[in-house]
Structure formats: C-alpha cells, structure tokens
Amino acid sequence: MTVVELTAGPVAYADSGGPGPTVVLLHGLMTDGGLWDRVVADLAAEHRCIVPTLPLGAHRFGMHADADLSLGGIAELAAEFLERLDLTDVVLVGNDTGGALVQLMLGTTSATSRVRRIALVSCDAFDNYPPGLTGRTLVALGRLTPSMFGAFMQQMRVRMVRRLPIAFGWLTKRGDAVTARCMAPVLHQREIRRDIVRTLRAARVDADRLRTASAAMSAFTGPALVVWAAEDRVMPPAHGRRLADLMPGGRFVEVHDSYTLIPLDQPDVLTQQIAGFVAATAVG
Numbered sequence: 001m002t003v004v005e006l007t008a009g010p011v012a013y014a015d016s017g018g019p020g021p022t023v024v025l026l027h028g029l030m031t032d033g034g035l036w037d038r039v040v041a042d043l044a045a046e047h048r049c050i051v052p053t054l055p056l057g058a059h060r061f062g063m064h065a066d067a068d069l070s071l072g073g074i075a076e077l078a079a080e081f082l083e084r085l086d087l088t089d090v091v092l093v094g095n096d097t098g099g100a101l102v103q104l105m106l107g108t109t110s111a112t113s114r115v116r117r118i119a120l121v122s123c124d125a126f127d128n129y130p131p132g133l134t135g136r137t138l139v140a141l142g143r144l145t146p147s148m149f150g151a152f153m154q155q156m157r158v159r160m161v162r163r164l165p166i167a168f169g170w171l172t173k174r175g176d177a178v179t180a181r182c183m184a185p186v187l188h189q190r191e192i193r194r195d196i197v198r199t200l201r202a203a204r205v206d207a208d209r210l211r212t213a214s215a216a217m218s219a220f221t222g223p224a225l226v227v228w229a230a231e232d233r234v235m236p237p238a239h240g241r242r243l244a245d246l247m248p249g250g251r252f253v254e255v256h257d258s259y260t261l262i263p264l265d266q267p268d269v270l271t272q273q274i275a276g277f278v279a280a281t282a283v284g
Helices: 033-043 071-084 095-103 132-141 146-157 178-182 184-188 190-200 202-217 237-246 267-280
Strands: 001-008 009-015 022-026 050-053 090-096 114-124 226-230 250-256
Touching: 001 071, 009 033, 009 071, 022 033, 022 095, 022 184, 033 050, 033 178, 071 095, 071 202, 090 095, 090 267, 095 178, 095 202, 114 237, 114 267, 132 146, 132 190, 146 184, 146 190, 178 184, 184 190, 202 237, 226 237, 226 267, 237 250, 250 267
Parallel strands: 022 050, 022 090, 090 114, 114 226, 226 250
Antiparallel strands: 001 009, 009 050
C-alpha cells in the first residue's frame, strides 16, 4: 500500500503497476479497497489496477477536521486522487456507493478530462440513496454520536449480525470474511467513527446530488459498461438498465447468483466483463 496526502487527508491505495490500460476501482460504504482483490488478481496481468481506500468507514487514516466528507466531497477527493497521480485515459469502475461516486465525479471538470470509460457495478443511482433497508439503517445510525455509533457497531463482530438484511446480508452472498475485516477500523479507531458519522449525516444533501448526477449521465458519451446483479435486493436492476439506456455508449450486463457486491460474489464473471469491455473499447 502507498499513501498519498490529499486536501482532505491521507488516502491509502494499491497500484499493481504495469503498462496496460489504467483501471481505477472504487468501493462503497463500510468496505475498503480489498473489495476488489480477487478482480485485481486477474486483471493486473494486462492492466494497471489502482485501488484507493476512500474515507467511507473502513479507511485507516482519519481525515482532517474541516474535510467535506459528504459523498459530493468524497467524489471531489477521488477526482483529486486521479489528478495527483496524473492518471489519464482512465477506466473508472465503481461498485455500491463507489458507483455513486463515479456518477458524481463526472460532474467535475478534473475527472471528466481524465476518465474516458466507465463501468458501473450494482450501485446507488437516481432516488436510491440511502440504498434499501441496509442504507436506511446505516444512515439512521449516523444520527448517533460517534462513540454511540461505535458502541452499536460492536455487534458487527458477530457473524449472525453481519448476515442480517440490515447489515451485509443482502449485499453479499459469499463475502463475509471480507466484510468482517472491513469492520476493524470503525470498531477500533475513534477518528474513523467520527468520519463515517459525518458522511452519513450528509445523506439528505447527497440524495439530491445523486438524483441530479444520475439524470445527467446522458451527457457522458464515452464507452460505458453497466453490470448488475440479477438478484440485487438493495440496488434495483431497473436502475441499471435505465443508466445503460441513458448513456449513448452504454451496455447492460446482468450477473446471476450474486447480490450487490459482485466483486465478492462473482469476481471471475466481473473480471471477464471488465477485461472484455476494456479490450473492446480500446483506441487503436
């Protein structure tokens, strides 16, 4: 892992290196860059894979006290990340809240100049933020003080609790080991609890921002892949089809036997889809 100091604070990231097409992969709330480990393990042979761990509740370093940790602010942070690493011709991929960040980033000049292709993987869109029962529960908990939020989250040490629909039960079928590991920062670090509560308390403003950003996806004219879990109970598959239809270069793919976190439930299928998309849209 490498750490880059950005305006809001330090952000850790993994970079596979290599000369291939640059693929930047974004995770969602209460997960970290490790969400993409199995996808990167296969993609990295022919692609440069860069995976930041953004301040979404499973990050390792607290952000500055004055940092904007709304989703809009984190989208600006992710755009700054692309700029700081001087990444160009980027394939920007987002799953879960990471897909919402992709949509929000496309409204920033710095990101649009660096991103040529996107892939949205079962993600928040339109009026679905906070998403489903899982998201609404998390945002409700964000009304607690950071210390009370941390006390409540101690229950997430128990697998049976993590597998409830209000937790990760409707987000992943097979990824419990990864989601359990992602809980460590919020359980043990006061500054992480402080950060995620700030993000959750911005949900109302972020919901309005996301509705606007999703509707504006028709302005993105580059190649776009939309991959959705057919059994998704948190992110409506109809939203995936709608996003693909909005974008002139959009293509919709459905993945079976998976919930929202497709990188955990069907990493091989997702890797094939991303690799095929990058190859098919390469500039000669």
